[in-house]
Amino acid sequence: MELYKQQKVKIYNSLSNQKEDFVSINEGYIGMYVCGPTVYSNVHLGNVRTFMSFDLVYRYFKHLGYKVRYVRNITDAGHLENDADVGEDRIAKKARLEEIEPMEVVQRYTVDFHNVLRKFNLLPPNIEPTATGHIIEQIEIIKSIIDNGLAYEVNGSVYFDVLKYNEKEHYGILSGRNIEDAIHNTRVLDGQSEKRNPQDFALWKKAQPEHIMRWPSPWSDGFPGWHLECTAMSTKYLGEQFDIHGGGMDLKFPHHECEIAQAQAHNNITPVKYWMHGNMLILNGKKMAKSTGNYILPEEIITGNNAILSKPFPATVARFFMLQAHYRSILDFSNDALVASEKGYYRLMNAVNLLDNIQESNASSIDISEWIQSCYNAMNDDFNSPILIANLFEGVKTINLLVEKKETLSSNDLKTFKATFNTFIFDVLGLENVTSTDSSEKLSNVVELLIDMRNEARINKDWALSDQIRDQLAAAGVQLKDGKDGTTFAI
RNA sequence: GGCGUUGUGGCCGAGUGGCUAGGCAGAGCUCUGCAAAAGCUUGUACAGCGGUUCGAAUCCGCUCGACGCCUCCA
Incomplete structure (x- = not known):
């Protein structure tokens, strides 16, 4: 019998803010999506912690005998520096600063990301899709949301109509906000905004003439909004509704909130059963x-x-x-x-x-x-x-x-x-067994020799010499450990 | 200002309404020519003030502090 039938897992669901019994949509199978990195610079240790948290989840479910499809994306387009209305694309900016192709930026930091995670012994996901590889899927979702009356086009850009959505659904269901409060607390500063409301977010952005990351669409040559890629890729590989969606706590709002709204507006179903959020390092x-x-x-x-x-x-x-x-x-x-x-x-x-x-x-x-x-x-x-x-x-x-x-x-x-x-x-846990003695073989041989000499001195009860060898080795950073079966050392 | 999380012994860090978290450091013991290492044993705690309760570090309220989000961030 599979272990998962004996071991019942409880998951803290960010949607309900309490621990819930985990029941997968299809028995024995789990679909899990985790927001991956934006590959515009090296991942830092905090990023690694989040991915490690979900590596633990993945490993445990696998151990329990579930068949897990683990999808973790690479964001290689659309992630703006500022709010969705005015900022520069992070990857495009890096490319401009370094005078290289955006895809060179993406390649460099994707490779770095993989190298780092391998060193920390994280298992690779089953699918690692990229935003730029799913432009068509994203455009299709935008069309669908427009058809459903929940998005509008302005000057070649398309925005999600948060207020309209909120009439029937609850925008803020995940982060415990309500839109009325948000409206009262929003700083009204950029008068030239194309958005009907500051809470609206971009689904498609028209590219400025100098912007080199651009794709054709029914609305303009441009690029997709950041939140959309996760909806497109999770839907494509895990279905309209799947078991677990994870990410860092800092993505809860607005990113995951927007994902819920997009998927709901697109498929008319809430996309995720269990939302999990890892905390900050x-x-x-x-x-x-x-x-x-x-x-x-x-x-x-x-x-x-x-x-x-x-x-x-x-x-x-x-x-x-x-x-x-x-x-x-x-x-x-x-x-x-x-x-x-x-x-x-x-x-x-x-x-x-x-x-x-x-x-x-x-x-x-x-x-x-x-x-x-x-x-x-x-x-x-x-x-x-x-x-x-x-x-x-x-x-x-x-x-x-x-x-x-x-x-x-x-x-x-x-x-x-x-x-x-x-x-x-x-x-x-995914730990690895490394020994603390990672010295070179030569050094090892030298220390072994000194250990032999010291042991001879000890047999002769020449404590002065044996202690001198021990203490001077210690001073040089080599610690001797006398055990029942002989002497070993550590550096 | 709003939403949320949080405040544990020298340090890191779990947790439950009454019963030892654990790790590191400290102390004692065993082993050892001495020491170290290793193993065993072990003390100090739940921000403050009220309330609920037979009983609260654990539930509730207030105060103070910290952190996250509210513009991008795992």
Whole structure:
């Protein structure tokens, strides 16, 4: 029997602001859409956190035996710098500044994005569509919305009529706003706006003559509005209504609100059953954002090449750090927190490495089924990875007791225990087992030699010499670890 | 100003109306020639003020603070 029939997941649905039992539209299948990056610059660590949160969701559903279609888009057109009325396209701007083709910008940062996510061990989505690859689909949706009387054309641009839509539907259903308040709070500043109301948003924008990113349409040579691509691509690959839509908290309004309105205006059905929003990664008490310069690049974690870092960290340690917080909580990034996580991470991996040293017994002295279910319970409760990790550390204690033969497991129990421990750490959390000793072989040989010399000195009870070797190695940054089975070292 | 989230012990970070989160650091113990490492054990907490309750850090109200969105951002 599939695991998902035994393990019932609850998801916090942003639409209802409460945890709901997850029931997929088609049993055994899940359609999931996550808003991807706008590829106009390098992704920062905050971006990575959001995608990692949904990587966790994807991995867990797969583990439960669901057949998941995971779609995550690449925004390579239409994302304006300012509001949908006046700003410059982010990618076009970057291309202008660097004097390269917009598609070169897109290519460069798409490749970077993939490289970064691979380093952090995120699984690729099943479909990764681009906005520019779906211009026709977007135009068709605009036509449909115009036909339904919920969009209007002005000077070659098409806008969504939010007020008209709001007469029958609730614009603001996701973000808990109502349009009347918004109208009262809107600053009326640009008199030359083509929009009937400031809340209206662009579905199609006519391109200025100098604008090089342009496609033909019934209204003008131009480009699609940012919100539209997600509606077009999610509808195309997941259907008019699908299970899960995810993204960063900052996309809730207006982006996801607009998606709901567009899809409803187009198909007359609300597009998404469960909306999920990952929270922000903050740095220096402020949101990480490229636009403010308050950010850290994923690469800088790995190289240590950032002023706030005391040293480099393996990517998987950063992953572990982020998974120690729940995806809906704001997470505060700092060097100290990362250092603390790293120590915990190595303790966890040390236990993983000890698993093979455990010997099976005739009978079990502990009940592992309860522990296993507690791991599932953690994940079933809105993907609570911090609780799962706490349970895994309970498992670490158990492993140490088993190694010391203070507890015992039968052959079957041991097999199940090992499999569960490994599955949650590597398949579900997506951690990788790296060793802290990544020194070169030469250095390793030299240290081994010194260890041999020290051990000889110790046999001769020449403590002065043995301590000198140990302490001077320590001063050089090489730490000796005397164990029962000999001496090892760490750098 | 509006909408929303949030305020937990030295630090990071979970959580529930009454029962230990967990990690790091600290302390004690085991091991060791000493030390380190490793393992085991362990203390300090729920912003403030009211209210509901037999009982609240957990529910409600107010105050103060922080953050996000309200123009683009994962």
